[in-house]
Amino acid sequence: MKKKIIGLLIGLMMLATVPLAAGMYTDINTSELCSETEPTGDDSKKTIVVGITTKPRIIFLGKFVMFRAIKVRYLVVGEGRTVSVDNFQRLFFKNDFHGVLGNHFVLAIFDGKPLAL
DSSP states (O other): OHHHHHHHHHHHHHHHHHHHHHOOOOOOOOHHHHHOOOOGGGGGEEEEEEEEEEEEETTTTTTEEEEEEEEEEEEETTTEEEEEEEEEEEEEEESSSSEEOOOEEEEEEEEEOOBOO
């Protein structure tokens, strides 16, 4: 009985670390850095991203997310084509997404298209 309770507590503690791995907690307040402009052109598009990644990082003062793609597929809604990325290629997206960006996987909807930096 005690082993089950200890296992349950350890499992709950591990669930609490998922937002830390996804980069949801940062010291920088990004709302002060971003301008209050309406999205135009490519900024209004959504991109659905699914795949296996490594090394997700929040860069450029919290404005962008960068990760290396082991095997990632993304679909830019409105263009109708699916792009497959692999071989540890870097992908850059705006740090405005809904979903999960873990240490080894991504399943999220990002605002805008991937950036080429």
